[in-house]
Amino acid sequence: MSRTYENISKPYEYVHEPPLVKGDHDFKSITALVTDINLRPTPRGWYMAFGVANLLLFLLLFSIAYLIWQGTGIWGLNTPVNWGWAIINFVWWVGIGHAGTLISAILFLFRQDWRTAINRFAEAMTIFAVMCAGVFPAIHVGRIWVIYWVFPIPNQMGVWPNFNSPLLWDVFAVSTYFTVSLLFWYVGLVPDLATIRDRIKSRIGKVLYGTFSLGWRGSNRHWWTYEKAYMILAGLATPLVLSVHTIVSFDFAVSVIPGWHTTIFPPYFVAGAIFSGFAMVLSLMIICRKVYKLEDIMTVDHMEKMNMILLVTGMMVGFAYAMEFFMAWYSGVEYEKAIFMLRAAGPYAWAYWIMISCNVLSPQVFWVKRFRRNIALTFVISIIVNIGMWFERFVITVSSLSTDFLPSSWGYYSPTMWDIMTYIGTFGLFFTFFLLFLRFLPMVAVAELKNVMPQADPHNYDDSGEYVPPKADVPEPKREPV
Amino acid sequence: METSNTDRKLYGVLAEAGNPKELLNIAMTVKNSGYRIYDTYSPFPIHGMDQAMNLKKSKLGWIVLGHGLTGFFGALSLIYFTMAVDYPLNIGGKTLLNFPAWIPVTFELTILLSAFGAVFGMFFLNGLPRLNHPLFSIDNFSRATDDGFFICIESEDPQFEKEKVKKLFADAGVSNIEEVYDD
Numbered sequence: 014m015s016r017t018y019e020n021i022s023k024p025y026e027y028v029h030e031p032p033l034v035k036g037d038h039d040f041k042s043i044t045a046l047v048t049d050i051n052l053r054p055t056p057r058g059w060y061m062a063f064g065v066a067n068l069l070l071f072l073l074l075f076s077i078a079y080l081i082w083q084g085t086g087i088w089g090l091n092t093p094v095n096w097g098w099a100i101i102n103f104v105w106w107v108g109i110g111h112a113g114t115l116i117s118a119i120l121f122l123f124r125q126d127w128r129t130a131i132n133r134f135a136e137a138m139t140i141f142a143v144m145c146a147g148v149f150p151a152i153h154v155g156r157i158w159v160i161y162w163v164f165p166i167p168n169q170m171g172v173w174p175n176f177n178s179p180l181l182w183d184v185f186a187v188s189t190y191f192t193v194s195l196l197f198w199y200v201g202l203v204p205d206l207a208t209i210r211d212r213i214k215s216r217i218g219k220v221l222y223g224t225f226s227l228g229w230r231g232s233n234r235h236w237w238t239y240e241k242a243y244m245i246l247a248g249l250a251t252p253l254v255l256s257v258h259t260i261v262s263f264d265f266a267v268s269v270i271p272g273w274h275t276t277i278f279p280p281y282f283v284a285g286a287i288f289s290g291f292a293m294v295l296s297l298m299i300i301c302r303k304v305y306k307l308e309d310i311m312t313v314d315h316m317e318k319m320n321m322i323l324l325v326t327g328m329m330v331g332f333a334y335a336m337e338f339f340m341a342w343y344s345g346v347e348y349e350k351a352i353f354m355l356r357a358a359g360p361y362a363w364a365y366w367i368m369i370s371c372n373v374l375s376p377q378v379f380w381v382k383r384f385r386r387n388i389a390l391t392f393v394i395s396i397i398v399n400i401g402m403w404f405e406r407f408v409i410t411v412s413s414l415s416t417d418f419l420p421s422s423w424g425y426y427s428p429t430m431w432d433i434m435t436y437i438g439t440f441g442l443f444f445t446f447f448l449l450f451l452r453f454l455p456m457v458a459v460a461e462l463k464n465v466m467p468q469a470d471p472h473n474y475d476d477s478g479e480y481v482p483p484k485a486d487v488p489e490p491k492r493e494p495v
Numbered sequence: 496m497e498t499s500n501t502d503r504k505l506y507g508v509l510a511e512a513g514n515p516k517e518l519l520n521i522a523m524t525v526k527n528s529g530y531r532i533y534d535t536y537s538p539f540p541i542h543g544m545d546q547a548m549n550l551k552k553s554k555l556g557w558i559v560l561g562h563g564l565t566g567f568f569g570a571l572s573l574i575y576f577t578m579a580v581d582y583p584l585n586i587g588g589k590t591l592l593n594f595p596a597w598i599p600v601t602f603e604l605t606i607l608l609s610a611f612g613a614v615f616g617m618f619f620l621n622g623l624p625r626l627n628h629p630l631f632s633i634d635n636f637s638r639a640t641d642d643g644f645f646i647c648i649e650s651e652d653p654q655f656e657k658e659k660v661k662k663l664f665a666d667a668g669v670s671n672i673e674e675v676y677d678d
Contacts, residue, residue: 478516
């Protein structure tokens with residue numbers, strides 16, 4: 014009897030979590046590894062990157078200035094497609110932001126300690142991505158000088174914004190999301206700003222870091238409330254991030270356009286957002302860990318875990334694409350069926366198949382462990398995924414509008430150079446802020462990282478106060494005969 | 496700086512522990528010796544220190560709850576006032592009390608106000624910002640944000656006696672015992 018059992022159950026083996034920080038580091042060397050980047054003189058390469066980012070930022074400002082001067086007619090919008098690149102870029106950027114909150118809040122609640130290596134970084138990405146996203150709805154209104162009408166401010170017309178409109182929900186969702194992400198990021202930064210305050214030599218640096226660290230002194234009574242606040246913020250940011258992309262999807266789903274009016278949109282959009290955001294974190298992380306020599310902190314193990322998330326969310330997105338087709342057929346609505354046939358075989362089929370190959374097919378390589386741990390391949394896939402996710406929004410927005418109910422009004426949409434320049438310009442906005450962040454703020458949450466090192470746990474010290482590293486091998490548990 | 500130590504007000508006595516475990520032990524010793532007004536300082540929160548120092552549950556949750564409820568009812572009343580009272584829009588004879596459509600904004604404002612409560616409530620409870628502090632006059636203390644672990648018994652404590660505290664620290668084997676002055 015016991016022999017049969019032995020054959021079907023393999024011997025139990027304890028699989029270790031790899032250590033989160035590689036190499037032989039103590040607290041001091043971790044502090045130095047991260048904050049020396051901020052204390053060293055600015056490297057020449059940074060200036061070069063910053064200059065390029067500034068040029069692109071200038072392109073954005075120029076495109077916006079001309080847009081305000083001339084009006085939205087400079088874009089490729091025309092009946093029937095009156096929603097083009099602006100909404101695509103908005104959804105794309107805001108989706109990218111979602112990974113930062115997922116890493117900082119949801120993985121925190123799930124006690125995924127590996128998040129500490131990348132959360133600061135990803136949260137910064139969130140904030141700047143949401144800024145880029147916010148540009149588009151703000152400038153597409155046409156008369157930007159009355160943009161404050163979206164807020165419920167008493168005005169001389171005696172009119173209020175319409176709280177039944179998904180576009181107004183979006184205003185509240187995105188501005189709340191930006192504010193809460195910024196607060197969350199800042200709370201995490203305070204102890205690390207204090208670390209820089211205590212290490213920096215320059216007078217102006219002491220004043221600035223001293224002011225923004227608010228006089229943090231590492232008091233345990235402070236940590237006690239701080240950790241509570243951090244936990245509450247994570248608990249608040251988790252439903253918030255899900256709600257934001259849900260509301261973004263409502264911009265489409267609450268309308269009656271075929272291909273948009275579906276209940277799958279909220280979960281489908283959230284999965285897509287996390288998918289593209291993780292890809293963006295990977296692209297940025299792979300460059301930064303190399304340039305700033307942070308390979309001990311942002312390890313290949315982190316990359317592997319993130320690639321697993323890419324695979325999972327990629328499959329979720331793929332499932333949503335399939336379900337859309339199924340529901341269109343199952344609903345029996347002619348227009349729904351027609352729009353999905355047109356997506357796959359109509360005038361925008363090229364975009365549809367780019368989307369499918371980038372989002373569904375390309376992450377499949379991550380079934381193989383060797384590929385998940387391959388840095389160059391991960392970098393390439395992470396770029397491909399973000400291209401694919403841009404095309405997903407393109408397909409959703411443009412194909413449904415260009416071929417809707419009335420074939421006589423069908424039309425083909427093409428962007429103008431102003432659409433393209435504005436989009437490219439937002440990269441300038443993003444990278445200008447991101448480079449400033451890399452230069453002046455600690456890009457890894459130092460205090461949190463120390464907290465997940467084995468040296469931080471008092472249990473890893475013996476009675477005489479000597480550090481005893483946790484045992485590498487846990488003995489195999491004795492198996493009872495059945 | 497020229498004034499002698501006898502003229503200055505003593506803030507407390509500071510000592511440094513070698514590692515988290517030592518700090519945990521000395522905190523327990525200090526608590527068991529009956530001191531109440533003291534604090535430990537570390538670059539990161541230490542597991543088990545809250546029990547060792549016998550800290551009471553933070554009131555932050557109540558602050559956040561208060562803010563959250565304000566956001567919730569504030570949003571509902573704002574929408575009710577604008578959509579149903581001040582400028583009612585008759586859209587195809589549909590009801591003015593369109594609650595399902597009000598959920599998103601109500602939810603967002605609840606979260607927004609709660610987050611304000613959590614962040615600013617935390618800073619308020621911690622007495623921050625406070626840019627200057629007697630401890631910052633100790634050079635060695637700058638390591639509290641790097642790799643230093645400190646404990647300070649403050650002179651406000653009813654049973655505080657400078658020499659006794661120093662002896663307690665010396666007996667417990669912690670190093671760098673220093674007097675901290677309020678100036």
